[in-house]
Amino acid sequence: MDLTGEAVQIAAVDGLPGGQVSQPAAVPANDAYTARLHTSLEAVRPLWLRFQADGVCTAHQHFAWVEGIVARLMPAGAEALIVEVNNAVTGAPLMLVPLMLRPAFRHRVIEWLSCGVCDYSAPLLADASAWTAQSAQAAWAAVRSVLPPADRVHITGIPRRIDGVANPLALLAATRDSMQTTYGLAxxxxxxxxxxxxxxxxxxxxxxxxxxxxxxxxxxxxxxxxxxxxxxxxxxxxxxxxxxxxxxxxxxxxxxxxxxxxxxxxxxxxxxxxxxxxxxxxxxxxxxxxxxxxxxxxxxxxxxxxxxxxxxxxxxxxxxxxxxxxxxxxxxxxxxxxxxxxxxxxxxxxxxxKGSVLAELRQGVTMRGSVAGAAIEFRNRAEAFVRSNPRLLKAAQGLMRGLRRLRGGSSEPQ
CATH class of the missing domain: 3.40.630.30 (Gcn5-related N-acetyltransferase (GNAT))
Structure with a gap:
């Protein structure tokens, strides 16, 4: 399945500095974005810190926080993929999208660069300029055009807005409400x-x-x-x-x-x-x-x-x-x-x-990825059903405590 939309390959980028990889740039027919793939945080450190200080992002995307994820939490065989999205006419950088590619059970999946310690998946934006569904879709097509092959894409924890600005990921046609809710107080x-x-x-x-x-x-x-x-x-x-x-x-x-x-x-x-x-x-x-x-x-x-x-x-x-x-x-x-x-x-x-439902992006790229995604969705819905039923939840928790006792001896650890 081609997920790059109407992206047209227009150039090859060679000899990139600072650990960047050679990847084609892309410009979608319905907008004007190019994308460049980086596999090193150091390659984008100055731009990241600029967006963090003067642009729009969440604390979950602070450079030091993500640097710790890459240093300590990346699973074996995983690779960081930071995509820089630029204006194709002026070359101005507009967005950084921190992702990772990791091996899963008999397939490869592209996820947010989170490893379980980021509540929210939101790109770093250069400024508070408004995004539309059309511009977000075009930018995502540019992102997809430079990512390596994978069986599926699964990004969870997508907030609708980032500090008052529409999150481009939440505007994508393939993005759906998730089973996660976040709460906050103004x-x-x-x-x-x-x-x-x-x-x-x-x-x-x-x-x-x-x-x-x-x-x-x-x-x-x-x-x-x-x-x-x-x-x-x-x-x-x-x-x-x-x-x-x-x-x-x-x-x-x-x-x-x-x-x-x-x-x-x-x-x-x-x-x-x-x-x-x-x-x-x-x-x-x-x-x-x-x-x-x-x-x-x-x-x-x-x-x-x-x-x-x-x-x-x-x-x-x-x-x-x-x-x-x-x-x-x-x-x-x-x-x-x-x-x-x-x-x-x-x-x-x-x-x-006040509660707000988070979104998620699930895209099967290959048949294997689609099957794996469906299985994960079934498991998540079954878990949500158990948690919503007090009797089932109590029984499941009792079973887990019993299994821990069996593993650890005759009594609960103190």
């Missing part, structure tokens, strides 16, 4: 009253009651990890609390994988110098009862990883407490959007966050 005004003004009254009431209860216990402290030692301390507590809780719920978590833990740890330490990653803890005395891992870009705070010790203080919701406190912190620093990330967890609606 925050403005006085930080002292932000919760009362913008969150649900029930959340505000519960937050105030629980906060006062912890204050009466003494030693309540909201801590930002602003030194390497504090980063290590709070991050270790986050991993411990998160794995314990996910084990209790019979759920898998990426933090069971050492390379992923190493990636998040290194990114948090990097954040001490560039401010792109922030780590917070909520302590009562010496006990860490909640931790939150954030990434930030321009006016948006993205809450990525939250971990709690639900048993530390009975009848208190430490997750809601640290989240509420962080909304105030974000507004104090003039952030105007608090992103609660992907997932339908009940606390998000309880806070008053």
């Amino acid at each position: 925050i403005d005004g006085d930080p002292e009253t932000v919760l009362k003004r913008l969150c649900r009254p029930s959340f505000v009431k519960e937050f105030g009651k629980d906060w006062r209860r912890l204050e009466r216990l003494g030693g309540l402290e909201f801590v930002e990890a602003d030194t390497p030692a504090l980063v290590e301390l709070i991050f270790d507590g986050l991993v411990r609390m998160r794995l314990n809780r996910f084990r209790e719920m019979g759920r898998f978590d990426l933090l069971t994988q050492e390379p992923v833990v190493d990636f998040y740890r290194k990114a948090a330490l990097q954040g001490l110098s560039d401010g792109s990653v922030r780590l917070f803890g909520l302590r009562v005395g010496e006990a860490l009862i909640a931790a939150q891992y954030l990434v930030v870009h321009q006016g948006t705070v993205h809450a990525l990883l939250i971990a709690i010790d639900q048993n530390a203080v009975p009848n208190v919701s430490p997750g809601l407490l640290i989240m509420g406190r962080l909304i105030g912190w974000a507004r104090e620093r003039r952030f105007d959007c608090f992103d609660l990330s992907v997932g339908n967890q009940g606390y998000k609606g309880h806070m008053g966050a």
Whole structure:
């Protein structure tokens, strides 16, 4: 299947500097874009950093974040594919699309350069110029014209907009709503009253009651990890609390994988110098009862990883407490959007966050890729059905706990 649309091959690019590969440029008959393929982050570092600073992107596409993905998380046999899209008339760069090619079960798939640690798939744009369905389709045709052969394309986590600008990926004719929903709060005004003004009254009431209860216990402290030692301390507590809780719920978590833990740890330490990653803890005395891992870009705070010790203080919701406190912190620093990330967890609606359905792009290029894509779609829908049925979900979680006990011995690991 030819997915390049009406792209017309017009030139060959030879002798490209900085690790770029020789690839034909392309211009679609209905618009004027060329594309160049890079297989090295270093080849596009200056352009990437310019788009990051002066253009439109999300924190999930920060250069340091993606650099860590390539260094620590790329699966065996995978290859980074960064496509630079340019104006064919002026040569001006307009967009960077970070993808990767990896081997899957008996086929090859092109995905977003994420490896599970990017909630959102959004290209880096040169500026806030508007995209239309026609221009997005033409630009995507140029992208496809320089990509290597693969059996399928599967890009998930596509937000409809990037900082107010239409995401070109979301405008493609082949893009469809996914089963993922993301939640967020627009925050403005006085930080002292932000919760009362913008969150649900029930959340505000519960937050105030629980906060006062912890204050009466003494030693309540909201801590930002602003030194390497504090980063290590709070991050270790986050991993411990998160794995314990996910084990209790019979759920898998990426933090069971050492390379992923190493990636998040290194990114948090990097954040001490560039401010792109922030780590917070909520302590009562010496006990860490909640931790939150954030990434930030321009006016948006993205809450990525939250971990709690639900048993530390009975009848208190430490997750809601640290989240509420962080909304105030974000507004104090003039952030105007608090992103609660992907997932339908009940606390998000309880806070008053608004949901938005993410999109995905699934294209079978070969018959093998189409069959593999259909099988994956069936599995995802079956999993979603189980999660939407409390009885089935409880049974599945019980089965997973039983399997873990069999693997680890007669009792749950402590």
